[in-house]
Amino acid sequence: MKVLWNDQIVDESEVKIDLEDRGYQFGDGIYEVIRIYDGYFYMEKEHLDRLWTSAEKIRLTLPFTRTELSQRLHRLAAEVGLANARIYFQVTRGTAKPRLHDFPDSAEVTPVLLADIQPATRPASKQNIGIQAGFVEDKRWLHCDIKSISLLGNLLALDEANQKGYDEAVLVRDGNVTEASASNLWMVSGGVLYTHPDGNLILPGIAKLKIRQLAKVLGIELREETFTKKELLAAEECFKTSSVAEIMPIVEIDDQTIGDGMPGPVTKKLLAAYIEAIELAVQAHQNEK
Ligand SMILES: Cc1ncc(COP(=O)(O)O)c(C=O)c1O
Known part of the structure; x- marks a missing residue:
């Protein structure tokens, strides 16, 4: 299955998550789930707005614009080709070594974006x-x-x-x-x-x-x-x-x-x-x- 990893579409087996990614160690990250109906991302704008609000609340600076994120998500959807699905995407604060509770300086850490698409049907x-x-x-x-x-x-x-x-x-x-x-x-x-x-x-x-x-x-x-x-x-x-x-x-x-x-x-x-x-x-x- 193809997934989005930062700005690349790769096979899921190619994704490498660092042991010290703060998402992995602390759950330090945010996510969204958008339902896709017949290829259409339903209420995409509202989901992106909420992602930005969550990011602000955890003092995370997202390393892409809304347009860039949207384009990447749509690129993945086109690649995966599922018309009825849900797209999950998360952004973690990224890798900071050594493991410390303190938030790293945002200039020293790059948030990690991951997205995957799975089939979904109305229950x-x-x-x-x-x-x-x-x-x-x-x-x-x-x-x-x-x-x-x-x-x-x-x-x-x-x-x-x-x-x-x-x-x-x-x-x-x-x-x-x-x-x-x-x-x-x-x-x-x-x-x-x-x-x-x-x-x-x-x-x-x-x-x-x-x-x-x-x-x-x-x-x-x-x-x-x-x-x-x-x-x-x-x-x-x-x-x-x-x-x-x-x-x-x-x-x-x-x-x-x-x-x-x-x-x-x-x-x-x-x-x-x-x-x-x-x-x-x-x-x-x-x-x-
Ligand atoms: C705790 C919680 N409340 C409410 C919702 C519903 O949110 P939405 O309507 O955006 O899917 C979710 C969705 O994951 C949730 O996790």
Whole structure:
């Protein structure tokens, strides 16, 4: 499989990562995942904006412009040739020897870019029936707004839920629901759509941005406010969102049914609109060519 390594497209076996790359040793890096539909990078600009925001927050100077990064990612996509896929790309701070916790001087270290593309398909059968989740205490750090490659807190939460037989973790901090292990979390209560406000306790999702727009168009009232476990269990509907899973209904939490245990009408309406928005964007892109 071909991958992007800095500014080169190489076979993955040719990539050499230094033992003292700070990403490898400290998880000192950031990443993004963009969903590609029929060759079109969906919401690319928003993902690149978030990468730059994450870089600023960890005081990392990216060694390329947005245009250069975009061109490299598209070059890889053309080389790999998968129409429906997801592209993962990460930037680590690079190699600094010897291993020291202190950030190296940015003039002395070159960040390392890596990207790979894997096939992706809409998880339609799961979207039709929903998934089961369990509550897990949110013990992650207080910079959840940074899309950091240090995901151990998220992985531990997911594993705790998996060990209890659930597909996903619904994270709870100080009694409030924050998000899921790799998705934003939503509930419909009294016909109103709720999700945790942006800030340092959640990742500002790109799918979340789209849901905001769609809720407005569909006339669904949206309140970005905190809510509790109890309020979520009493809700009519619950779902999570991410660029790869799109909108995924959650029909049970801690073995308690949400609503009637099936994806609800607001979730279905948003999912249909989400898919339509993708199709329109792909079409507009093809018409431009
Ligand atoms: C913790 C977390 N929250 C939310 C999201 C959803 O983000 P997006 O909609 O940009 O995929 C992700 C995606 O990886 C995530 O890891």
